[in-house]
Amino acid sequence: MAPGGPEILLIVGIAILIFGAQKIPKLARSIGESTGEFKKGQAKVEQELEEIRPDTDLSADVNPDAGAAVDTETNS
Known part of the structure; x- marks a missing residue:
């Protein structure tokens, strides 16, 4: 839920009280640069992650039986 107009005005008013009117532009600039x-x-x-990610899927080599059907019946 995004803050509406009254909420933003309240936040700006509190920021002016805390930091002072002269420091608000510097603070906003610093936040933007960060x-x-x-x-x-x-x-x-x-x-970098895309460059080191292999082009092929190696999961089949790690677990070759991953796609094999499993017989769940037991012989009693």
């Missing part, structure tokens, strides 16, 4: 750096880092990690 978010951008985080997204760049996330994209880099995802790219």
Whole structure:
């Protein structure tokens, strides 16, 4: 659930009281730069994971009987 107009105004008002009107633009700029750096880092990690991910599925080699039918009947 996203905050609506009154909630955002309340948050901005509290931020102005806490940080002061002069520091709000610097704080917003810092948050924006941090978010951008985080997204760049996330994209880099995802790219590196794609590069090291093998092109073939090795799960069949690890467990060759994974797709085989299992006989659940018991001989009594």
